[in-house]
Amino acid sequence: MRRFIGVDEIEDMALGATVLGAGGGGDPYVGKLMAIEAIRKYGDVELITPDEVPDDAVVVVSQMMGAPTIMVEKICSGLEPMATYDEMVKELGVEPYAIYAVEAGGVNSTIPFILGATRRIPVVDCDLMGRAFPELQMTTLGINGVKGQPAVLADEKGNTVTVRAIDDRWLERIARQATSVMGGYTILASYMCTGRQLKDFAIPGTPTLCEKIGRTLREAREMHADPIAAVLEVTRGHRLFKGKVVDVERNTDGMFVRGRAVVAGLDDDKGRELVIEFQNENIIARADGRALCTSPDLIMSLDMESGTPVTTEGLKYGARIVVVGMPCDDQWRTPEGLAVVGPRAFGYDLDYVPVEELAATEGGR
Amino acid sequence: MRRFIGVDEIEDMALGATVLGAGGGGDPYVGKLMAIEAIRKYGDVELITPDEVPDDAVVVVSQMMGAPTIMVEKICSGLEPMATYDEMVKELGVEPYAIYAVEAGGVNSTIPFILGATRRIPVVDCDLMGRAFPELQMTTLGINGVKGQPAVLADEKGNTVTVRAIDDRWLERIARQATSVMGGYTILASYMCTGRQLKDFAIPGTPTLCEKIGRTLREAREMHADPIAAVLEVTRGHRLFKGKVVDVERNTDGMFVRGRAVVAGLDDDKGRELVIEFQNENIIARADGRALCTSPDLIMSLDMESGTPVTTEGLKYGARIVVVGMPCDDQWRTPEGLAVVGPRAFGYDLDYVPVEELAATEGGR
Known part of the structure; x- marks a missing residue:
């Protein structure tokens, strides 16, 4: 059965993702509003399982990098996910089959849905951490030898940067410095991999778990449990x-x-x-x-x-x-x-x- | 008459460019050796005048950015000019008609000839400063409203970064930070412009003037003047x-x-x-x-x-x-x-x- 993520699901997902964010991954408020805005404007986003991605299809992450404290005060222009996606398509020479989240976290769980809604691309029900971690090399792709690059960074002013690094630690160093000078946080297109790699190495079901945690929390409050x-x-x-x-x-x-x-x-x-x-x-x-x-x-x-x-x-x-x-x-x-x-x-x-x-x-x- | 730059011309040019480098632009030793190596291997490089570049043709700079003190100790892999050029071609979607130098200076006057020799592309007899300056926005293109981006940076390890900035000051900030974390200096492909812009805004004849200064200095020494x-x-x-x-x-x-x-x-x-x-x-x-x-x-x-x-x-x-x-x-x-x-x-x-x-x-x- 095809499953779609709408405004209610985003509300629960953002709340639950903040629990799995382990203190990080950003405050859910800004990311949630951006995803809801995109869904209201362009429609619900299909959530597919890793098994539904063809082995040789390409998928990419849409994410935020940097200090979440800054993003709360200096908000996005709203165009960054699309700007980075377009540069990534140019870099790869192919259109990705789907988008996915790098991690669970207030911001990074909802950002893929901004792009998914705006560009009518499905989001895959998985992530690379099952929680949030602070650095780019900290992914289940990384520990299995799949590089998280190229990566494209965009800031709210309109600057974009493409990084092709020799490994994920260099990606982290270079992208972190660029992010710092671009204003403390950036939006990235990153972690290009194949459907096969996603099935083998990603953590399946994290967005659905986020939604479940959020729903559980909300219902417990409603029932005074x-x-x-x-x-x-x-x-x-x-x-x-x-x-x-x-x-x-x-x-x-x-x-x-x-x-x-x-x-x-x-x-x-x-x-x-x-x-x-x-x-x-x-x-x-x-x-x-x-x-x-x-x-x-x-x-x-x-x-x-x-x-x-x-x-x-x-x-x-x-x-x-x-x-x-x-x-x-x-x-x-x-x-x-x-x-x-x-x-x-x-x-x-x-x-x-x-x-x-x-x-x-x-x-x- | 077609004019070619060989090993002797590079020797004089590197010496003279160091005079116009005004203290900067890098020590001529490393850049000169790299250009001579490429010319010995692939042949002399044609030097053309800005007038010989068609108005609608595209030209790009090959240059070094960063602290010259570092380049003297941690030398190039030698592949950086070609790596940045290839990414620039991919970025622009066209092959440049020619290469040119951003400035006069020990390193930056000779780097275009590494690429010119290796890829058999002519070098244009002009630059954007008539001397050396320390920051990317300090060019005669810049003061005439022509942006120096996109720019592609490469380090000796194999990392490359493409920067698309909203203006030259942002290009300078982002590229400078990336250069810092990539090891203190990088080689760039940059300052893409048209033949028309080159004729209108570049400073013609700087490489030839460098060669003349170097030759004059050498001959004065030889004649004990x-x-x-x-x-x-x-x-x-x-x-x-x-x-x-x-x-x-x-x-x-x-x-x-x-x-x-x-x-x-x-x-x-x-x-x-x-x-x-x-x-x-x-x-x-x-x-x-x-x-x-x-x-x-x-x-x-x-x-x-x-x-x-x-x-x-x-x-x-x-x-x-x-x-x-x-x-x-x-x-x-x-x-x-x-x-x-x-x-x-x-x-x-x-x-x-x-x-x-x-x-x-x-x-x-």
Whole structure:
């Protein structure tokens, strides 16, 4: 049965994607409005499964790169996804069969639908992370040896840049610098791959899971049920900590939003202190000198009452949150995956331990 | 009569271009060797006049961008001019009729001949500065409203980047950042324009003038004549100062080589002190609290004995030099030209006074 994504689905998807964004991936507000605007104007977007993409067809990502804090204040012109797509078509010499999302996250889950609606191209129900990560080489294509380039970047002024890099780390370096000088964030067409590669290496179903998380959260609120319990059930997540944000350090260096939040425990966690460190996404959560959850597992702050996900740029003094940990996709738990997104890849001298094991040691809190 | 540039002409041209490089444009050694290698392998390169380019034909520049100090230590792979040319052809959809140089300067005067020899494409006898300047928007095309983009950048590792900017200042910003992260310098294909625009706005004859200056200098040395007097005659230049370099501050920030040299006077200038400030190129020369020469006029250090031009990266303690000032092309002396390359464009609170007027006030020293 053909499935179409309309305004209601985008609302749920953007909310759920912000949960899987693990603190990053951007505030859903701007991206959601852009996708809704495009869908209202051009119609619903077909969501196809990876299996529906022919093996030799080409698919590309439409995404945002840079500091989400900047995108909230300096919004898009709205033309960037199409500008990058057109340059990508010129670069490849073929029209892509479909668009897909690089990651789950407030902005990057909805951007493909702007392009999909405007250009009447289907979106594939998959992504390359099953969550959000801060750097371009951090994809399931990358750990399987498929390069994420060429990439085309566009800013809101009309500048475009095409990067053909020798590997994904060089793509990350060059595109990050260009993004910085182009104003802190850019919209990209990227991660060209074949249908075969998508079936072999992408994480299927992430957009649908985002929608399901968003719908679950919305319905729990409507029925006055516990929204956090509902989120934990659908994400197989663990309640890590409950508390009040008492300090936030946030530093935008033009490339990433880096910083830490200190959360003072409430109720069962009274007297304890949790520290979350982030680089766009939440990377590590520690209390009492030990890690409760680390990348690549997902760390997410949810508003204590409404269950609304709070991204790193939305964290502020006084926010009462429940911090949850969710297991990542199994591809990230391999040596190849951990080499790129494990704690050491972010500079922490820590071995990765799955969140469910850490939670069991913690005593099933 | 058809004219060809071979190894001997390249030798003279590289030497003379370093004089017109005004301290910048790169050390001639590496660029010259690369051009000679290509000419030995593929044959001499035809040098045509701007008048020989059909009005509607397309021409492009082959050039180096970045800090010349880095290029001396981390040399090219040798493939960059061809890699950027091929991407430019793909970008434009047409084969250029000819190649030309963006500026006079040790490296940038010879790079077009690498591509010309390798691909059997003529080089046009013109440039866009009549000297060297440090930033991409500083061209006679630019002050006449012709944009220097698209531009394709390549590094020695094999990364390429295509920049399509809304104006030359954005081109400069984006390409400069990309160049910085790609390793401090890149080779570019750039300044696509038509034969008509070249005839209207380029400075004709600069490569031939470079060759003439180099030949004059070489012959003066061979005949034990005064090489500096010979250079001054052919460039309509002025002797500004004679002395010994007693201090050099040089700072490579990954984008430009900025700094200053202090020269203690000798002979007629004994007891005086000259300060040269540079940003890749020499921008201003001052003594006794007044300017002796400022951009866009050319300031050049020549070895006191041999007349060999000393670029800013070659300046060192103890060097005995004669500092000369040469009038720039008249296009730079217009309000449009001075807005882009006058002293104020480089941050100096000074009005431009032509070097010949300053020299007359100085008493014809």
